[in-house]
Amino acid sequence: MIRTVNAILIGLLATLAVAAIAEQGPERAAISSSHELATEAGAEILDKGGNAFDAAVAVSAALAVVEPESSGAGGGGFWLLHRASEDVSVMVDGRETAPAAATEDMYLDEAGEVDRDRAVNGALAGGIPGAPAAWVHIAEKYGTLPLSELLAPAIRLAENGFPVDAKYQALINYRAHVMMRWPETAAIFLPGGEVPEIGATIRNPDLAVTLRALAEQGRDGFYSGEVARKLVEGVQAAGGIWTLADFAGYEVAEREPIRTDYRGYELITASPPSSGGIAIAQMLEIVEPFDLAGMSSADRVHLLAEAMRRAYRDRALYLGDPDFVDIPTRMLLSEDYAAGLRTTLRLDRATPSSMLAADPSRLGTESTDTTHFSLMDDQGNIVSATLTVNLPFGAAFAPPGTGVLVNNEMDDFSAKPGEPNAYGLIGFSANAIEPGKRMLSSMSPTIVRGENRTAVIGTPGGSRIITMVLLGILDFIDGNGPESWVSLPRFHHQYLPDEISIERGALDDATIAALEEKGHEVTVRDRTWGNMHGVMWHHDSGELEAAHDPRWASGGAVVVELD
Structure with a gap:
């Protein structure tokens, strides 16, 4: 049963359910990330005596170099940390923020329509980066090694280069035509003006200089001084609105995670401005009375899709930056509210989303190309980071001399009431653009703790992140390990568009036909989605397992033997 848990009850649950966990860690460490070179960077730091939080900084920075399609120093993220010695969890919010000069209608053309090119391509599309500030924050508050040591692997990779893999090549094919607008940017990522061959080496010496300034000067090395000047001047020269004051004013936030329990397991997951934790909690609460394991495939998918539909409706209605929006978290996570939603659900028939109409004065939106890693050290410290x-x-644009790709997270705001963003998610006032505001996200780093096992799970995938993590959690609770979670066939419903989308081969023809008989529209996607990474700890034996998503071959998952 899911419920909002106050601080006293959290302590009692920890004492009763996981007391044994705090007594002894797993005696080894495990890392799963979307690139084997980033996983190696984390293992290198663990071998030097660093803890999970040190390793998380190294993995994050290395991913910023070798996986620029998915994260970077010009982006942001959420780092869910669990410190075993105190049995304390916190979410470090390094989400980007809107520049001070941002306005609600900044992406509308003269006709009042969204200019999607301005919203996603080039300098105007970027929020103020949060990732470097989060790295420094985690290193200084939770780590044990100097920042210069934690960033050393990433600096090496930027200077010496890394080989192009299939994921890099596929995604740069998608964005190359935009990147070619800025020759200095294309020179880094499209050497010779061509999409590089698999195995070709990509070097980014300007990024190495930027990372070295951060390593030597800490926060000031990125948010003030020469690096900040180059970033701001480059963005402004290309039509953007960043200022040095925006950089000086950026602050990391620490937030209390969403905590729920389901069938004897405690979930610790992302809080707003992530929509993931609340949505996952709602979906689990809705389906809690049902025997999912005993259902037919069609009935199980139907029930989960109906829960997804309702949670995504509420995501749109209520969620945004908690520093700007009054989110009714207690109501959304309450048993009574879930029971009310459950009364609108039929097991024999799909509920059209139009019958669950949202108040257009309150709707909100979201984000995606993204990465995730899961990590645990030998003391039981945990990091789940997306x-x-x-x-x-x-945005496919790097300010000259920095090597830093600017994000296009401003598209995660609602550029116009009711207008879908790049991922089909609609938005209204709760997620409207405001100076200093963090845009809503679906990133859902999660930790699941039971009496005998702990899971660390998360994935990229835009609006589908939440449902992928939900399916992985259910698979873990069903008794399976990370190889199973990351490989599961995936299906998804997000309220609008009103359809169940599935990976090709995820459901058989009979199940699809049964769902259509219930009134669902089922759309089979040619492309897979997500890139999940999981770690699991068996408390009794101390055994660790780590797995990366087989959909992309570039991932790296290791169990690290420590001296």
Whole structure:
């Protein structure tokens, strides 16, 4: 059963359900990330005596170099941390913020329509980056090694280069035509003006200089001084609105995670401005009375899709930056509210989304090309982190001399009431553009703790992140390990468009026909989605398992033997 848990009850649950966990860690460490070179960077730091939080900084920075399509120093993210010695969890919010000069209608043309090119391509599309500030914050508050040591692997990779893999090549094909607008940007990521061959080496010496300034000067090395000047001047020269004051004023936020319980497991997951934790909690609460394991495939998918539909409707209605929007968290996570939603659900028939109409004065939106890693050290410290620049390669623009790709997270705001963003998510006033505001996200880094096992799970995938993590959690609770979670066939419903979308081959023809008989529209996608990474700890044996999504071959998952 899911419920909002106050601080006293959280302590009692921890004492009763996981007391044994705090006594002894797993004696080894495990990392799963979307690039084997980033996983190696984290293992290098663990080998040097760093803890999970040190390793998380190294992995994050390395991903910023070798996976620029998905994250970077010009982006942001959420780092969900669990410190075993105190049994304390916190979400470090390094989400980007809107520049001070941003306005609600900044992406509308003269006819009042959204100019999608301005919203996603080039300098005007970027929010103020939060990732470097989060790295410094985590290193200084939770780590044990100097920042210069944690960033050393990433600096090496930027200077010496990394080989192009299939994911890099596929996604730069998607964005190359935009990147070619800025020759200095294309020179880094499209050497010779061509999409590089798999195995070709990409070097980014300007990014190495930027990272070295951060390593030597801490926060000031990025948010003030020469690096900040180059970033701001480059963005302004290309039509953007960043200022040095925006950089000086950026602050990391620490937020209390969303905590719920389901069938004897405690979930610790992302809080707003992520919509993921609340949505996952709602979906689990809605389906809690039902025997999912005993259902037919069609009935199970139908029930979960109906829960997804209702949670995404509420996501649109109520969620945004908690520093700007009054979010009714207690109501959304209450048993009574879920029971009310459950009364609108029929097991024999799909509920059209139009019958769950949202008040257009309150609707909100979201984000995607993204990355995730899961990490645990030998003391039981945990990091589940999801990082992003939004679309592949962000805005496809790097201010000259920085090597930093600007994000295009401003598209995660609602540029116009009711207008879908790049991922089909609609938005209204709760997620409207305001100076200093953090845009809503679906990133859902999650930790699940039971009496005998702990899971660390998350994935990229834009609006589908939430449902992928939901399916992974259910698979873990069903008794399966990370190889199973990351490989599961995926299906998704997000309220609008009113359809169940599935990966090709995820459901058989009979199940699809049964769902259509219930009134669902089922859309089979040719492309897979997500890139999930999971770590699991067996408390009794101390065994660790780590797995990366087989959909992309570039991932790296290791169990690290420590001296």
